[in-house]
Amino acid sequence: MATANTFHHPTLGSIKGILRDGLLRFTNIPYATIPHRFARSSLLQQLPRTASTSVGNGLHDAYDATGIPPASIQPFDAPANEVKGCQIPPEILDGFHEEQSEDCLRLSITVPAHARPGNDLPVLVFVHGGAFFLGSTTRPYYDPSTLCRQALEQAEGCVFVGVNYRLGALGFAHLPGAHSVPENNGLYDQRIAFEWVRRFIAGFGGDAGEITALGQSAGGMSLTAHDYSGLENVWRRRVVFSGSLVTMPVKDGKEKEAEFWSLAEKTGVMGVGVGREEAVEKLKEVDVGRIRDAAGVGLLCVESEMLPYSDASMKRMSTPAAWSNVGDSAGLESQIVSSTTYDGGISYNLMIENKDRKGHAKAFFDIANSSGLSHPQELLDLYNITTTDDDPVALRKICQFETDIGFFAASLAQVSGFPGKSYLLLFDLGSPFEGFLPAGECATHTWDIIAMLGSCEKWLEDEYRTAITDLRDRVLRFSVKGEEPWPAWTEDEGKAMVVGKEGLSVVGFDEYMGAETRRGKMLKLAEKEAGDDGRDLLWSEVCRRFLMAEK
Structure with missing residues (x-):
């Protein structure tokens, strides 16, 4: 049963949360303000007083943090589409409604019911995914209650923080030379959240x-951007789920400028005689x-300043050498890197x-043969892609190639190039729910973080629940206690943790990327094509061109 509860923060004052099953949740705490559209956000150091609550012998103004916070501006059907894309039960959204607002910079904070100022509990901060134009940390599928209760069972528990940040044009539009439209606002929002x-x-x-930072997909990409930027971060450990x-x-500055003027045209602010500054001001007010x-x-x-690199150097991120200085520049000491x-x-x-x-098979065949590959047929044969494949069959095979080159290879680069301790996680627990893909067959993107947080626990069979609970235990021991979750990755053995229906197992190189495996053959082909640059050649010139429908 949920009840309202008022918590007294020594600096921020009284805050109203919801007490349920040993956890106190504050779901709507503002952390920053935005002076005007497209501006950098500024740290908020006080909370507005929204209600009067009797505490002790006096009457105090308490901030009500019990409601669902507004999401950043995005398509209205985003939650339903995310549920469909993640292949989880649509019932998870029953009764859920979320407003949208430009004033969206909010945190959700979950603490043990016994938490008091000065307890020194470990902190987990979660940055959600959504391709930088979708998502919100308080959507039901990101509910961290199961994870937080398991942390309580281990020890004293933890503090879990979810971060909302600006998405789409409001978070990532940029016009070079225009002080009022700086780049990467969404990333800077995240930095402000961590500072808060x-x-x-x-x-x-x-x-x-x-503090341990957790990020999934675009959230994981965000964390890698922060760590790669050279700027000091507040976390020393991180867990990255399918994001690099x-x-x-x-995009570089010229591409972002073209994107900005396209946005101006689509929103109708451009017209005859409208100059640069006028267009900027109109777009700020439209x-x-x-x-x-x-x-x-997005x-x-x-x-x-955030990413002082060229587009060409960023394309080399699946090269292990690109990660050799991350620990020194960002202060990162250890990491779990995962892909499904x-x-x-x-x-x-x-x-x-x-x-x-x-015509997916024909499109991919044409791209492979026009990409500059010396051995395009080897790639097609490896994934058994033929021009006679119908669209669902061809797409299933092509998306396996995307998984191997765009996610696994990038994860491998992050663990093999990083100078600190790295732990590789391969999530092979197929989503048990019906969707576009057969239930139980495919460990799909985002299902890993949803499973670990535990929002779908009540729909799971025992074998799933056992494997996920064990994984959650390992990740918590790393995040909350700083313990080794499984053997660290090394060049000699390449140990990885595999999560499947049979449970958790530690495996070596040969079992997940040996010479006779599909991944091993794909990496060997990449090396044969272009040496150290081969992975990026397969990713950018073949896979990404197909995904982006480029000729």
Whole structure:
């Protein structure tokens, strides 16, 4: 049974949360303000007083943090489409409703019911995914209650923080030379959120010196961007689920400028005689619904303070050498890097319903043969792609290639190139729910983080629940206690943890990327094609061209 409960923070004052099953949840805490559209956000150091609550012998103004916070501006049907794409039960959204607002910079914080200021509990901070234009940390499938209760069973528990940040054009539009439209606002929002946690989490019972960052998909890409930027971060450990700097394309300043003017045209602010500054001011004031309808903006900008690299250097992120200085520059000491065995399922689910995309086998065949590969037929044979494959069959095979080159190879680069301790996780527990892909067959993108957080626990059979509970235990021991979750990855043995229906097992190189495995043959082909640059050649010149429908 849930009840309202008022918590007194020594700096922020009284805050109303919801007490349920040994956990106190604050779901709507603002952490920053935005002076105007497209501006950098600023740290919020006080909470607004929204209600009067009797505490002790006096009357105090308490901030009500019990409601569902607004999400960043995005398509209205995003939650339902995410559930469909993640292949989880649609019933998880029953009774859920979420507003949208430009004023969306909110945190959700979950603490043990016994938490008090100064308890020094470990802190987990979660950055959600959604391709930088979808998502919200308080959607039911990201509910961390099961994980937090398991942390309580292990020891004193933890403090779990979920971060909302600006998405789409509001978070990632950029016009070079225009001070009022800086680049990568969504990433800077995240930095402000972590700074807020560093300053105020002790008042919730958390230890600001023991922060582990968790990110999935675009959230994982965000963490890798922060760690690769050279800027100091507040976390020393991180867990990255299927997210790296090759997960999505990046754009340079010229491309972001073209994108900005396209946005101006789509929203109707451009016209005869409208100059640069006038267009900027009009776009800052146009009804936000037009920006939502325009869509299409949500990619990181390089050659910036956050990512001072060229697009060409970013394409080498699946090369282990690219990660050799990350620990020194960002302060990162250890990491778990994970990918699912069918991360390409997210592309499959998106494209299988796309009536504008047909003839997948022929399209991929043409791209492979025009990509500059010396051995295109070897790639086609490895994934058994033939021009006679019908669309669902061809797409299933192509998305397996996407999984291997765009997710697994990138994860491998992050663990093999990183100078600190790395732990490789291969999530091979197929989603048990019906969807576009057969139930139980495919460990799809996002199912791993949803499973670990535990929002779907009540629908799982015992074999699933046992494997996931064991995984959750390992990740918590790493995040909460700083313990080794399984043997660290080394060049000599390449140990990895595999999660499947049979449970958890530690395996070596030969079992997941040996010479006779599909992954091993794909990596060997990449090396034969272009040496150290071969992985990026297969990713950018073959796989990404197909996914982006490029000729």
